[in-house]
Amino acid sequence: MSKLKLGVLISGRGSNLQALIDACAAPGFPAEIALVLSNKADAFGLERAAKAGIATAVVSHRDYPGDKPAFEAAMDATLRASGVELVCLAGFMRLLSPWFVGQWHNALINIHPSLLPSFKGLDTHQRALDTGVRFHGCTVHYVRPEMDEGPIVAQAAVPVLPGDDAHRLADRVLDSEHRLYPHAVRLIAEGRARVDGDLVRIDGPVPELAAVVNPPL
């Protein structure tokens, strides 16, 4: 069976990209990375991709000053030219316009470091600590024009522990992100994640779920 072609959009270190690279390298994983696209030429994730022999491209927003439509059109064309079928945002730090989101409707997912709909936006770990929640975590969701909104594909919860600071909590959440993103991509690539209005229905058994939700520390 042919594999789902991923385009991974990054802006920085690319640890979630690395998790996807590693997952795709496993025999039988139903997706492959066709392109890693960065808006920053110095993103460390580009080195990770190159090391794995994956095609890379840079479309810099700085080359399109004041012209977001042209920047996004260039990204869109680059992704299409690579045959990308599912775009995965992995630490991509530009807000995407309704036009771009519409071009990739139900073919564009994001990983966010909180249990959405709590803590949209930045600085999620400190805000979780300040709010006193006992559980924090991460979410993979389909992207809609509103920031950090859209049908939820999968979530992983991690406990907030006594003595946590934002860095310790971020490390624990990041570890769960690296398990959750490949899990969510697998569900989509196997055709088992079905968008139904505002929800995602998962068809069939999810035996691997126990290893994803509340992973051991």
Ligand code: GRF
């Ligand atoms: C992750 O925490 C992700 O949830 C958020 O941005 C961060 C990217 O980290 N969207 P990395 O570049 O994947 O290491």
